[in-house]
Amino acid sequence: MTLLRASLAAATLVATTTSAVAADTLDIVVPFAAGGATDIVARSFEPIFSEQLGVTSVIRNIAGASATVGTAEVADNEGNPNIIGYEPAGALSIQPSLKDLPYGPESFTYVCRTVSNPMFLMVSKDSDIDSIDQLVEESQEYPFLYGSSGPGTLPHLAMAALTVKSDLQAQHVPYSGSGPAMNALDGNEIQVMADTETILENYDLKPLAVFAESRVEGYEDVPTFEELGMQDLEFSVWQGIVAPKGISQERADAFADACKATVESDRFETFADKSGVSIDYLGAEDFKAFVARRVEVNKQVLKDAGLTE
Amino acid sequence: MDIVLAAAANAFTWQALLAIVIGTWAGIIIGGLPGLGSVVGLTIFLPFTFGMDVITSMALLIGVYCGSVYGGSITAILINTPGTPQAAATTFDGYPMTQQGKVGEALGWATFASFFGGVLSCVMLIVGAPQLAKFAVNFGSIEVFALVCLAMLCIVGVSQGSTLKGILCGMMGFLFSMVGSDPITGADRFTFGQYALSSGLTLIPVVVGAFALSEVFVRFSTRDDEAARIPEARLIFPGLRDIGRRMIELLRGSFIGGFIGALPGTGAAAAAFISYASAQKLSPRRKNLGKGEPDGIIASESSNNAVTGSSFIPTLALGIPGDVVTAMMMGAMVIHGITPGVRLMADQAQTVYSLFVVLIIVNVAMLILSKPSVGLFRYLFKLPQGFVMGGIVMFSFIGAVSVRGNPLDLVVAAITGLLAYVLRRGGYPLAPLVIGMVLGPELESSLRRGLLISRGDFTAFFTHSTIASVLFVLIALFIAGTLWSGFSQWRKDRAAGESPAA
Known part of the structure; x- marks a missing residue:
């Protein structure tokens, strides 16, 4: 176990020391096995995104423990500008309050939210x-x-x-x-x-x-919880891009621009239409604030429902 | 009729046929290499499908899937190392046959049983998908619990000699499967505070360690070179008369596999164990099982390949992916703009029919390609043993880590390998360990879900539904039968021990 840890630490060290500069290749971590719902969206996102950014990217599926293993891998690469994660809502906004994880909401540079349903x-x-x-x-x-x-x-x-x-x-x-x-x-x-x-x-x-603040297009006769007299019941399944913290502002902006261009592209829109995900873009600052808010709300739910102390 | 012809025309394009040949052959080889299984094979090929049309990409993926399920049996028979977990039950009789010099017959039966199971499950899919899907819905948590209990009983049968040692290994596998997140509460358990362990131990690294690595260790530690030699792989298909004689076995294995495949979330490995357990009770040649009896190979191979076709039943009829593999296929469909779901059959009938045609062609391709594939393995295993064993170690580790990209899995594979070597030296059977690992998670979560549903009343399980009651009665009969035969054996032994004195 110590050996594993040592070699992992060594690998991270090598990663952080050698690649502090932006290289031509980018690792995109997907914290689920290949072929899952999130993976499919990530794989449609990836070619357009890397084209925009001018790099060659590789999708790495690191699955396990409710997507936290892959997410931890991104957080672990502090300062590395050549890795990002295509993350689901749970790993960013629920799991950190539920379990003892090697990362928290502050471990990332938030890039953008891509879709939300x-x-x-x-x-x-x-x-x-x-x-x-x-x-x-x-x-x-x-x-x-x-x-x-x-x-x-x-x-x-x-x-x-x-x-x-x-x-x-x-x-x-x-x-x-x-x-x-x-x-x-x-x-x-x-x-x-x-x-x-x-x-x-x-x-x-x-x-x-x-579970939304207003009625959803195509389901006009389905009421929201607020209309039914229940406050603060808004839940959506979203995905977004995060990079490790400690990367340069310049690189973070480049990621954000590429992401914006990708979600606004026709190719991604066509895909989203076909596969039933709704594009719902949030820029870096908004996304960061959004995640922070969701973490708070979810923490309270977990507490009220007796799932955590 | 027009739609069927149009569907066939879709499947008989040169692109689709080429994809089938490439996919099936690659699948057989990937399946045959220890550690690399169906999921790894599909992961490799999935990105290629993005540029293809929907039928061609389905043809490629189905080819890889069916090929890999069959391919696992080749190494299981040749070197006692299942290429995939689905083929673990094939080693029970496949390897003893190889040791008796009947390698050609063993591979022949495995190939034919795979083909038979595959085709029969296509027929079940085409003819009975809606009915089977409806029946499968009746299998709730409690029924699944009963079914898994029944399957667990096959540990007794595969323990060769010592039931106690078998049960011990089964418990060990069950314990391994519990490491990680609790399936009901989500809390970490048995992780000793190590974050790396919170993702749990998965099947592939354990199977790779228990079979492939321990086999390498055993071979290197045997001084007797003659016994460690890998026999030349040949393929001798069974004659028509033999097939006729064992038709019941083929049909039973295929129907069990076909049915298990239709249940979401059970899988081919479990199907093979359940089918083997039933052969132990019902085969007319059951006394020879475990000692190199073709019925054992038939039970395992016909059922695991029968899962391939019927695993599409919940996907096509209800839109529910039955396992990881069908979930990946659904993903590939989504990329091509086909939304799987309850209306798939109605909206996309032509695509669905093309899928049926592709499935049948894939099984035929598998039969044809079995000969060159076995030839390839014959060539590979002719290399000096050091290279072969080194290659097995390398592929085992690649397979272990590529499932989910977690370096912990390398450590798990290595430790399981050493542990399995020690166990084998001590005469402990390894199959129960894998059975515990395969069935453990399903046993635990179905039991706990069942208790939530029955509000904590276990006695309600027995009367929950007719299906559950029937399954529990079968379990009781099985246990009573085993105890009775053990008791009469003991009496016979005692009588034999006393008679010389009298």
């Missing part, structure tokens, strides 16, 4: 429940079970927040991913689930409300 509260199409009120009422007699794609994920957090802010009686049952959770919803093992439009459309479910 609001989450919906949904039930199976055959369900006789048509509104949140009805859901809350029926849960009093016999508590519902809600699924998620794992403990500490956004579907889990959104539902945990809802049970805190409303009278809904529901318990969490985590699955190994959205797919198995959908199978369980189909078999009535769980009754409710919070997830994005992609899941809603692909599995043909019934949305009851949306």
